[in-house]
Amino acid sequence: MLAAGSALTLEQGWQKTGARGSLQNLKKFNNQDFNRLRDLCLSQGLLFEDATFPTHFSSIGPNLLPEDKLRQIQWKRPTELQRNPYLIIDGVSRFDIMQGEIGCCWMLAALGSLTLQKQFLEIVLPKDQGFQDNYAGIFHFRFWQYGDWVDVVIDDQLPFLNGRYLSVHPRTSNEFWPSLLEKAYAKLRGSYQNLHGGYLSDALVDLTGGVQVQFSLKDPPPDLEEILKAADKSKCLMGCSTSGQLRRNIELRNGIVQGHAYTVTGAVKIRYKNGWKLIIRIWNPWGHGEWKGPWSDDSPQWDHVEPKFREALLRNKNDGEFWMSCENFQEQFSWLYVCNSTPTFLDFGDQHCTWSMDRYINLWSPVLATGRNNYSPAGAVSTNPQYFFKVPDCDPKTYNVVISLMQKHAEDMQDPKNLKIGFFITMENSKVLKQNFSLTRDVTNYFILSPGTYAVVPATTEDQEFEFLLRIFMKNEDYNENTNFLPSPVLPMDVPRQDQDSSYKAVFLRYAKQGSAIDASQLQQLLNEVILQDEMTSLGGRFSFDSCRGILSLTDLNSDGRLTLQEFGGLWRSLTKYMNIFSKEDRNHSGFLDVFELKRAIQAAVPSAAVPLFSAGLAANEQLLLLMALRYGDADGRIGFSDFVCCMLRLETMTYAFQNLAEGRSQILMTAMEWLTLVMYT
Incomplete structure (x- = not known):
């Protein structure tokens, strides 16, 4: 029996981590300070050369290539390869990546998933660098290692063999973020050789600091479909792999490569014929080579999908990305890997x-x-x-x-x-309930x-x-309507429980860009990147700049065209409520609410005690519902999530404005200026 006080005794002398290696207190790999080194190079007019990861075969590794080929390696800077190189062109995308000579598909599959999740990407790939301003041949990237965020500095000399990239090469010839990021990861792991074969699960954790779980697709959990949908909705990083350790990189007739790692880029349940079908979107780090079976780019299954969904989901290009059914996914792949800062992929069933x-x-x-x-x-x-x-x-x-x-x-x-x-x-009686052992870097269950x-x-x-x-x-499960944060997908990484209620502050400060308020443009970026959680919700349309100006005016208590942290907190709570109501009422998972679903959503959102109209009396006033659907819906009267937010904010704001002015009466008297002030700004 474990004594009640034994926990304290057993934990004495053990370190419970705090700010060590945090994003605010990065560890400097090899004690190299990026800003100091860059400033030194700029002051001396020199390009940085990294003595800790030199242009030498030791950085490649002794066993990656035969000795004669190692001696043929050439190191070239992007400025030697292109007249006008860029770190990033038109944003970061998985389609920027094409695997090179090194067998690093496990790392590139994780990197492809990272490009979809900006909350992690902005940490790994700092924006304070490039080829246009303050270029000194030096770059840096961040990785999570055993509890610490580590800043890794590199020079931009890349290895070439016979005129070809040895490492990953970009699809666009003058865009260099994939090659430089991979070089930094090779430095962190000791050499390029150490990228030649590895575990996708390790790379997912190194790029996020999160927790990853592996699911066997040959013996899948009974709720695999729910896990996939929850992982996609909560913006997890996902990957998968095929079996065939002795037959690596062998492409089958159906297009699937054996002994290979892929990125899972989406999981969507769509209406198909007379029912529903869960389909999985997968990307090959080679940048080409796709599945040729059902739900592939030219398969007849797409003919039975509603045109607008087909147009939104299908990208008919030989870019390595394809769709397949969940059944074929389990048949063709061996393992699914899911990673996030917290295990949001296990949140299904708990709203x-x-x-x-x-x-x-x-x-x-x-x-x-x-x-x-x-x-x-x-x-x-x-x-x-x-x-x-x-x-x-x-x-x-x-x-x-x-x-x-x-x-x-x-x-x-x-x-x-x-x-x-x-x-x-x-348990307290010392009875062993579970045990897990594995010959891997980490064991998670x-x-x-x-x-x-x-x-x-x-x-x-x-x-x-x-x-x-x-x-x-x-x-x-301690959620209530007054909680100051959305569900865990948007929580900062490694946030202790006592700090979770301040998560909306972290989101606000990220988009306020060190300011004390956010304007309509910043609000638009925040809503589209943080609030739109999954592809099906996004089908209802993104937040336009005009709608964000409307949202801001409805929540701008100071009437100065900007939201303070306090004002944003009120909006955050409303968004939390609307997101949960919309998800509940969108029962066919179409990404839209029809008039009848809108009616139920209004009844859930607006307290009947405050406005009797929206309880029993609502049925007698269908005209108001139809007007809302006409104002905020599409040609069929259906309302997507972004328009639903605009509609509900205006409805609730105007409802409470009336209640405050009426003071319990059913009519109000206003001057023309009072009325115009109310309707013209809000």
Whole structure:
């Protein structure tokens, strides 16, 4: 039996991380400071040359190529290759990437997914660099390593063999962000050779600092479709891989490559014939080579899809991206990998939930080992430190706990090998409930645990002293309408539970660009990038600049054309409510509400106590509903999410304005100026 006070004793001497290696306090890889080095080069009129990752075969790695080819490697700067090079042209896209000679599809599949999620991309790829201003041959990129965000500095000399890129090459000849980012990742991992084969799961974590879970497609969980839809909706990074370790890069007749990693770029349920079909969108890091079966670019299945959805979803180009059914997805691929800052891909079934995280770092030591190839739960529990967590008193509808254990090799190790690591989960009676072991960098699994107190016991099978990172994610179903944050997709990375209620502040400050308020243009960017969560919701239309000016005027209490943090907090709460109502009432997942669904949405959004019209009396006033559908809907009277937000904000604002002016009466008297002031600005 674990004593009630034992948790404190067992945790003494163990580090529970705080600001170490945070985005506000980046670790400098090799102690190189980007700004200082660039300023030094600019002051001396020199181009940076990185002595810690030199233009030498040691940076390539001794075993990637035969010795004669290693000696033929040439290093060239983009300014030597192109007259007018750019870091980024017209934004960052997965279609900018084409795999080179190195077998790094695992890393490029993760990178392709990163390009879809700006909340992570803006961290990895800093904007304070380029070839046009303050160019000095130096660039930097950020990666997450064992609990720390690390800033990696490189020079821009790229390896070529026989005139061809050795590493990833851009589809556009004068756009260099893919090649430079991959060079920084190669430096972080020691050499380009260390990118030749690897784990997609590792790359997903390194690019996000998140938690990843692997799902076997040969023995899939019963709720695989729900996991895919939840992952897509909550903006997770996703990838998948095919089997065939001995037959790598062999393309089958159906277009699928064996022993290869892909990016999952979407999961959408669409109306097909007389029913619904979940289809998966997948991208090949080669930049070409696609599935040739059902739902491929020219397949007849698309003839049975409504034209506007077909036009929105289908991109008929040989760019490596294709759709396939969920059934074919499970047949052709072996593993699905999903990653996010919190396990939002497990949120299906729970409409309102957040995730908290506890994090611990320490060294493996002999006392942590259970003995080579000998998993002894009783011995491990009796000798190893234990980490306690409490599952709240509510019946879990879906998975509510995720445990992630990661091993870190010593930095001076040559050719590091993974230990077989894992963990036990015990209850207060020391009974071992779960155990997971694997010969990978990290072991992560998800559980449905009943209310109670549990302990996690890290363990390894070998007596070696390595650092490890343990993270415990736990679902909290404590949502209410006054919560100051949207569901967890937009939470900042590694946010402790006590800081989650300030997440809307982080979003505000990101788009305010260090200012104290946001204007209509900044609000438009925020709404389109943060609020529109999935492709089907986006089908209803994006937030236009004009609609954002209208939203701003309805929530601008100071009438100065800008939103302060306090004003934005009120809008954030409204958006939270509207998002949940829209998702609930859009029962066919079309991305639109018809008139009848709009009626139910209004009844859910506007308190009947404040406005009796929108309760029992609504049925007698269908004219108002039709006017709303005419004003905010498309030609068929259907309302997308962005227009629904505009409609509901105006409806609620005007409703409460009337109530305040009427003071309980059914009529109000206003001067012409009062009326014009009310209707012309709001």
